[in-house]
Amino acid sequence: MNAPARNPALPAVAEVPAIRVAGLNHWFGEGEARKQALFDVDLTVRPGSLTVLMGPSGSGKTTVLTLMGCLREVQDGSVELLGHELNGAREADLVLYRRRLGFIFQAHNLHGSLTARQNVMMGLQVHGHRDEATQRKAAAHILGALGLGDRLDYLPGNLSGGQKQRVAVARALVGNPAVVFADEPTAALDKESGMTVVRMLKELGRQRGTTTMMVTHDNRILELADRIVTMEDGRTVKDTAP
Numbered sequence: 372m373n374a375p376a377r378n379p380a381l382p383a384v385a386e387v388p389a390i391r392v393a394g395l396n397h398w399f400g401e402g403e404a405r406k407q408a409l410f411d412v413d414l415t416v417r418p419g420s421l422t423v424l425m426g427p428s429g430s431g432k433t434t435v436l437t438l439m440g441c442l443r444e445v446q447d448g449s450v451e452l453l454g455h456e457l458n459g460a461r462e463a464d465l466v467l468y469r470r471r472l473g474f475i476f477q478a479h480n481l482h483g484s485l486t487a488r489q490n491v492m493m494g495l496q497v498h499g500h501r502d503e504a505t506q507r508k509a510a511a512h513i514l515g516a517l518g519l520g521d522r523l524d525y526l527p528g529n530l531s532g533g534q535k536q537r538v539a540v541a542r543a544l545v546g547n548p549a550v551v552f553a554d555e556p557t558a559a560l561d562k563e564s565g566m567t568v569v570r571m572l573k574e575l576g577r578q579r580g581t582t583t584m585m586v587t588h589d590n591r592i593l594e595l596a597d598r599i600v601t602m603e604d605g606r607t608v609k610d611t612a613p
């Protein structure tokens with residue numbers, strides 16, 4: 372028996388956006404020093420996509436990223452992350468939402484007294500994965516994929532800046548996050564390592580539906596982006612799919 376014809380006016384699947392931002396405003400400072408950093412930002416991000424946020428210094432990119440990533444309190448407007456409204460959310464809920472996220476920032480914040488592999492295992496422990504043998508294997512696997520298979524037992528102090536950054540990338544991705552927030556993730560990397568990291572994020576989007584929001588000034592990455600959103604003076608001024 373044939374399936375009934377679908378009404379083309381209706382969407383095939385009601386897709387929940389990974390992120391939906393609407394009417395988002397944000398201010399820093401108090402009293403006279405109070406300054407508006409974001410003005411009425413709207414942005415809807417599809418699951419599994421890789422979106423790049425661009426724009427001049429001070430245009431509000433990091434502010435948007437930290438609001439979406441539950442790292443800053445939403446003051447005005449709506450930010451829905453994986454279907455959850457963040458404006459007015461309880462801290463206990465924000466903690467749970469953060470567990471489904473991966474963060475890659477310029478300052479990689481590795482623990483100096485832990486090896487590369489142990490630092491990556493930390494990325495699993497916050498997710499409550501307890502079995503140590505599984506953690507060790509998963510950490511070795513992802514470090515290997517990032518070209519650090521022969522550096523598993525090195526302390527961060529004995530790694531180059533680019534190698535440390537790749538350990539931080541491995542730590543962010545090892546827990547299989549639903550959304551990855553990356554602020555200038557390739558700044559400390561040579562061209563090949565930078566492309567490896569972004570290709571890996573793109574592949575995770577395809578295979579597992581991982582969504583990536585990335586702030587970058589790195590033009591090499593743009594060809595890999597599904598979407599490029601440009602900000603200026605706290606507003607989105609351009610939105611393109613290359």
Ligand SMILES: Nc1ncnc2c1ncn2[C@@H]1O[C@H](COP(=O)(O)OP(=O)(O)OP(=O)(O)O)[C@@H](O)[C@H]1O
Pocket residue numbers: 399400408426427428429430431432433434435
């Ligand atoms: N903690 C803070 N306190 C006060 N003002 C801030 C704070 N963080 C950001 N701002 C201001 O908010 C505006 C947006 O900053 P934001 O860091 O989001 O910009 P950006 O586009 O990420 O810049 P960059 O590319 O230099 O990182 C700027 O005017 C900045 O000075």
